[in-house]
Amino acid sequence: MQDYDETTAFLGQWGRFQQVVFFVLVASNIPNGSGVFSVVFIADIPRHHCLLPDVNITEDWLHVIIPVEVIDGEEKRSSCSRYRLDVVRNLSAQGFLPGRDVNLTELQQEGCVDGWSYSKDIYQSTIVSEFDLVCSEQWKQTFTSTVFFLGVLVGSLISGQLSDRFGRKPVFFATLVVQTVFAFVQIFSSSWAVFCVLLFVVGLGQISNYVSSFVLGSEILTGHVRVLYSSMGVCLGFAVGYMTLPLLAFYFRDWKSLLLAVSLPGLVYLPLWWVIPESPRWLLTQGRVEEAESIVRKAAKWNKVQAPQVIFKDYSAHVDEKKTPSIERHSVFSLLRTKTLRSLTLILCLVWFTLSTGYYALSLNTSRLHANPYLSCFISAAIEVPAYITSWLALRYIPRRVSTICVLLTGGVSLFFIQLVPQSIPSLSVALEMLGKFGITSGTSLMYAYTAELYPTVIRNTATGACCMVSRVGSCIAPFLLELSTFSKFLPYIILGTMSAVSAAAALFLPESFGRPYPQTIEEMCQGRRLKFPCLPPKQRSKLSSRELFESKL
Structure with missing residues (x-):
């Protein structure tokens, strides 16, 4: 039997259907970019x-x-x-x-x-001035960002399992609603505690929406278009939202107006329920062949190509003969079933943790880069555009493992060098910090695509969500990592540089996925990557179940 990419090759890679899915999902990430870092302004400490x-x-x-x-x-x-x-x-x-x-x-x-x-020379109000989060209460200002990332951490795990069980599309839109509604309700917070509870839910919805849109697009699109979407498309949508944030913050100087401006655009995307389809790959793994065929036929109509009379012939016959046993359910524990899966998951989690810690530490540090926080935030956001373009080019032409090691070393070495810059040339320190963020941002984009290529369809969203969850532990500690500068100005940079070097060394042991199709089952994942250790428990190594035989050809 042919795999999914070969079966749907008649659609082409860049027809009208793929273009609509590509640009709609990219645009849906604009609110994510502006929402994540809004805390830079709404929780900043005025004089x-x-x-x-x-x-x-x-x-x-x-x-x-x-x-x-x-x-x-x-x-x-x-x-x-x-x-x-x-x-x-x-x-x-x-x-x-x-x-x-x-x-x-x-x-x-x-x-x-x-x-x-x-002082109101920069902000009319922030939650700091609203709830007096200064002096003995200043720890609450730092903890506010951590609360958001705690929500992101929980959402990273929950969304992956929900999406693998109930589908990419329902979770994508449900989390979009959660993120939009709760961000709006934050405006009416009566206390800092209430604000943090709502912020936690916003963080949960934000990462769940981002991961769901990433996996949905990467499974619908194929070939070079999928690489473009995974590495640059969805990330550029995030970067555009990030770059619009300082512009919105400049015109809306009080925190309530800024939250309103950031949250309301999410409502625009709700009608897209009737435009964005469910992932045919996921439907096939659930045995819902007719629904998958319906989506592919709609895509063929949009692309003005003729679809075969029976698209998934082998799969339909398998279902009709009722040879498919009950579907095996996977959870995050599936990532730890064998030595190979454990090793792979642990290395990926370390790399994700390092990249997330560095990315959010450098992003939240924007208020210290320049006297004008709006300008420094825009510079920090703008550097992500060439970073995502670089990651896209690397994914197209350079092996994944080499790319990952290079960006980690670029970020780590540049951050190490900051301590060697004389105080008389602060612009060089800013340039090195932006180079460090360039490398770390490129690595973040690479890891989303790399992880999706390594894990099979049956646990792809769970694996991506689990790696995100571990990485968000890093984002949770990033605000407190910046506070270490009170002991030594360069201590945060030294720690981030060391973490990058260690992660680069660990990445040497990752398998290569460059130029290989998406695996569908855990067994196929192991066979296709020539891994050293078997990926299934001993009882399942000798013979695949009929269900796995069925899934291995999706």
Whole structure:
């Protein structure tokens, strides 16, 4: 029997059907790109100092009541303390002048008991100014990003199994609704805790939608178009959304308006339910041959080509003869069944973890790159475009293993070199950091396509979701990794560079998938990659079940 790509070769690779699926799914990822990093602006910390209530003190005391601190070699007004207001009021009433009659260093200080005054030169409001997430509560600001990525972590696992069981299309649209609705509801958050609960659900929906769209497109499309979609198409849609974020944030300076602008565009994609089809590959693995044929016939009509009278002849005969036993259900534990699968999964998880940690650490660090956060965010987003183009070219012409090792070393080495740059040329540090993000972003795009090629259809979405889940542990710790710069400015870069080097070494042991068709079953995956160890448990190695024989030809 022919495999799926050969059976549907009469459709061509770039007809009207493939074009519609390609561009619609790419466009559906634009809200993902703007939504993920909206936390950069809605949770940014504006300049602030202790609020001074209306008190009867002289102008001289009013200017010095906020202490001056030396931070990173610069003198700045304290953000969390002031001189005791009752003492200053008495000294002012007695006519004493600060610095002449009173030594300020001897005055007692107190916290911001009356609240804070926030600068509005960049933002009208953020959740930091809304819920006072500063000083002793500043850990909540860092933890806010982690809450989002915790939702992403859970969604990475749940969405893969749901999609493998119920289909790519239903999960894709369900998570699109979840992401859109809960992002909108966040506007009405009455407290930081409520905001975080809703943000967790938004993160869950965002990654579930992204992974589902990726797998759906990579299974419908074939040949070079599939490589283009997997490596550059879906990622460029994400990058376009990322680049529009600073533009939206520039015009919507308060966090509620920005969330509204980011969330509402998701509603535009709901009517696409009647445009985007289910994956025929997935339908065939479920024994739903007639539905798969219906989709392929519709594609043939759109492409203006003649479909055979019976498209999946061998599969139809197999189903009609009722020789197909009950369908075997797979879960994330299928990825750990044998030594080969465990080794493959662990190496991929390490690489994904490293890339995710680096990607989100460097992306969330944009506010520190330049005095203008909108410009720095746009630069960080724009660097992803050449990164995705590079990954696409690498997927077309370079073996997967070589590409993965090269991008990991590019990202790691450039981040190591940042500590060697003199402070007099900060632009070079920014350039090296962007080169590091270029390499890590390219690697992220490569790994989605590489992982999809290594695992078979029956567990492809589960495997992709599981790798995403492990990688999101890295994204969860990325905000706290940046906080290590308080101990050493270059410590985060050293850690990220070391992780990249270790992952590059581990990638040497990955199997190659360049130029090989998608496997459909676990057995076919092992046979096609010439892996050293058997991929099935001992009882299943000698003879494939009739169901696996059926699936191996999809």
